[in-house]
Amino acid sequence: MVKAPVISFATSKGGSGKSTALIILASVFAHEGGKVAVIDTDPNETVWRWSQKPGRPDNISAYKTRNEDELLDAIDAARASGHQLILVDVEGRASALGNVAISAAMLTVIPVRPSEPDGVEASKTIKAIRAIERSTGLEKRYCIVINGLNGAIRTRTFYDVKATFEQANIPMAAHLVDREIYRRVLMEGGTIYDMADLTEKQLKTAHDEAYLFADNVAALVGLRPEDAGHATPEAEAAVKTAVNRAAAATKDQTQNEADSVAGEATRVVEGASLSGEAA
Numbered sequence: 600m601v602k603a604p605v606i607s608f609a610t611s612k613g614g615s616g617k618s619t620a621l622i623i624l625a626s627v628f629a630h631e632g633g634k635v636a637v638i639d640t641d642p643n644e645t646v647w648r649w650s651q652k653p654g655r656p657d658n659i660s661a662y663k664t665r666n667e668d669e670l671l672d673a674i675d676a677a678r679a680s681g682h683q684l685i686l687v688d689v690e691g692r693a694s695a696l697g698n699v700a701i702s703a704a705m706l707t708v709i710p711v712r713p714s715e716p717d718g719v720e721a722s723k724t725i726k727a728i729r730a731i732e733r734s735t736g737l738e739k740r741y742c743i744v745i746n747g748l749n750g751a752i753r754t755r756t757f758y759d760v761k762a763t764f765e766q767a768n769i770p771m772a773a774h775l776v777d778r779e780i781y782r783r784v785l786m787e788g789g790t791i792y793d794m795a796d797l798t799e800k801q802l803k804t805a806h807d808e809a810y811l812f813a814d815n816v817a818a819l820v821g822l823r824p825e826d827a828g829h830a831t832p833e834a835e836a837a838v839k840t841a842v843n844r845a846a847a848a849t850k851d852q853t854q855n856e857a858d859s860v861a862g863e864a865t866r867v868v869e870g871a872s873l874s875g876e877a878a
């Protein structure tokens with residue numbers, strides 16, 4: 600029996616979109632029929648508060664944990680009760696509990712807003728993950744998600760941040776745009792599939808974006824959103840192919856965008872020296 604993968608959402612930069620990205624991923628998997636556990640380790644309880652609002656689907660269970668033992672117990676309990684995917688939210692600063700969450704996770708998702716300080720903190724988080732890998736001898740995957748983009752407009756800072764991570768060969772999931780629907784889900788509860796009073800186009804665009812993000816992230820733990828409920832012993836063996844698929848998808852996305860802004864994607868963020876740190 601394959602153990603349900605744990606994905607943590609962590610970066611020492613506050614407000615980068617960890618809780619939002621977690622809720623988006625939980626939304627997609629639950630919508631596809633998967634049984635998902637969300638575990639909030641953040642004293643601010645953003646995800647826990649969201650989970651207590653009306654509209655959380657029955658196949659999303661929520662836990663809040665305040666220390667290492669509670670976190671590891673919650674992961675065991677979530678696995679024992681048949682959850683196929685376990686998502687752990689981490690507070691927006693470096694912490695011992697955050698490191699335990701990263702250690703317990705197969706994959707850490709690192710949201711980055713297109714800004715220099717976000718890039719620097721993401722780079723520190725990657726260093727922390729690598730230190731955990733060295734001390735435990737276990738492979739830890741991680742990926743960046745550039746979050747909070749301004750609609751169709753791609754700023755120079757966006758290309759700079761993206762190029763920096765690409766040059767360091769850091770996997771990137773599909774970007775997330777700044778959308779009212781994501782803000783509202785966090786405030787009002789429920790999932791991205793419950794917001795009926797938006798236009799069909801707004802909903803479809805957000806749902807498509809969320810699915811692509813979830814698909815890219817899931818690939819890194821050997822799952823697809825639509826078979827969240829059917830992890831098999833072969834799933835882990837499929838990880839390598841899936842990682843390549845995600846890398847290729849990111850490359851395509853990059854190519855398209857790079858074509859439209861010829862040359863811009865090569866400049867690195869001034870002063871951040873991310874590629875050096877992450878190399």
Ligand SMILES: Nc1ncnc2c1ncn2[C@@H]1O[C@H](COP(=O)(O)OP(=O)(O)OP(=O)(O)O)[C@@H](O)[C@H]1O
Nearest residue numbers: 613614615616617618619691747776777778781782
């Ligand atoms: N893609 C997005 N579209 C719209 N609003 C967003 C998006 N991402 C984040 N936000 C908003 O930005 C704020 C911070 O987001 P969120 O709480 O997810 O960040 P965080 O990294 O979890 O923060 P913290 O470090 O405090 O835990 C929230 O008000 C959230 O609604």
Ligand SMILES: [Mg+2]
Nearest residue numbers: 617618641645
């Ligand atoms: Mg948060």
